[in-house]
Amino acid sequence: MDKSDGRYVITDLPRVGKGVLAADNFTHGELIMRERPLLVFPQRTYSTMGGASFWDVVASEMPESLRKSYRELYNCRRPNLTDFEGIAMTNALRAGRITGEDESYGVVGAQSSRFNHSCTPNAHFSWNPNTFASEVRANRPIKKGEEVTIAYTNIYQPYDERQRSLKTSWRFSCACVVCSQPGSREYSDKRRPFIDTVRMFKLQDRLMNNWLADASQPRDAMVRLGLLYAAAAEHEKVVSPDVWLLLCRLLVKAYCAVNDAEGARMWAQRAAAHTVAFMGSHGGWLAVARAPERTEWWGLRAKRCHL
Ligand SMILES: [Zn+2]
Numbered sequence: 001m002d003k004s005d006g007r008y009v010i011t012d013l014p015r016v017g018k019g020v021l022a023a024d025n026f027t028h029g030e031l032i033m034r035e036r037p038l039l040v041f042p043q044r045t046y047s048t049m050g051g052a053s054f055w056d057v058v059a060s061e062m063p064e065s066l067r068k069s070y071r072e073l074y075n076c077r078r079p080n081l082t083d084f085e086g087i088a089m090t091n092a093l094r095a096g097r098i099t100g101e102d103e104s105y106g107v108v109g110a111q112s113s114r115f116n117h118s119c120t121p122n123a124h125f126s127w128n129p130n131t132f133a134s135e136v137r138a139n140r141p142i143k144k145g146e147e148v149t150i151a152y153t154n155i156y157q158p159y160d161e162r163q164r165s166l167k168t169s170w171r172f173s174c175a176c177v178v179c180s181q182p183g184s185r186e187y188s189d190k191r192r193p194f195i196d197t198v199r200m201f202k203l204q205d206r207l208m209n210n211w212l213a214d215a216s217q218p219r220d221a222m223v224r225l226g227l228l229y230a231a232a233a234e235h236e237k238v239v240s241p242d243v244w245l246l247l248c249r250l251l252v253k254a255y256c257a258v259n260d261a262e263g264a265r266m267w268a269q270r271a272a273a274h275t276v277a278f279m280g281s282h283g284g285w286l287a288v289a290r291a292p293e294r295t296e297w298w299g300l301r302a303k304r305c306h307l
Pocket residue numbers: 118119120174175176177178179
């Protein structure tokens with residue numbers, strides 16, 4: 001089992017059961033853990049089959065060498081669900097679509113399933129289809145001794161919805177640094193759903209295309225929107241790389257569209273850092289940072305507005 005050079009430890013933590021502690025400092029985007037899963041299963045099967053037969057098959061087919069590690073994981077659905085199904089429900093991480101298959105898969109790992117949840121997680125889980133392995137990377141710099149956390153649910157929901165989702169699926173009430181600050185909840189509950197709108201692709205495309213083609217809108221309208229997203233995300237200490245990547249992309253495009261190389265460069269560099277945290281590579285963003293004027297977005301507003 002890849003223990004990432006002993007750079008983390010799985011240990012008992014106060015109030016939350018087992019969790020993962022950083023045993024070293026990690027830089028933004030750095031790989032904390034990579035491991036092959038104990039179990040990969042189609043998430044639709046258990047929700048539509050419901051019966052025990054699927055899990056009986058899983059239980060009987062699992063090699064003895066993996067069974068011990070699997071059985072050591074927590075079943076929060078006891079006694080309603082048998083251990084095999086309950087452990088899968090408690091510990092599965094979303095792998096999304098696996099090569100060639102149209103449905104979403106869940107993966108259970110001996111170590112990757114040990115991360116606890118936070119509404120401001122410092123790490124990000126992703127599935128690497130090339131290595132058929134779970135990967136957890138740092139969302140931001142992590143110091144030795146810090147607990148490493150990931151998000152189990154959509155952290156952009158307001159407090160009540162997050163708590164409901166965590167309670168329903170994982171049977172616990174979140175007491176992370178965000179949830180334990182009732183004083184700032186009112187604003188947080190407005191900011192988080194706002195940040196989430198950056199993931200509404202159709203809305204974002206429409207806003208961008210309208211602005212590009214409409215000379216009556218302020219020249220910096222999309223830059224301002226992007227900066228508003230960034231300020232809200234920073235305020236909420238939300239660092240999930242998928243959302244940051246989208247808002248960095250919006251800002252790079254908006255700056256490029258009005259020929260602002262400096263702004264485009266800065267946000268392309270940030271996009272590169274978040275892409276590393278998301279998928280382990282820069283995804284071409286460093287090339288954009290070096291020469292934003294070579295992108296197809298450069299000067300786009302003048303072109304579309306026929307200025
Ligand atoms: Zn929380």
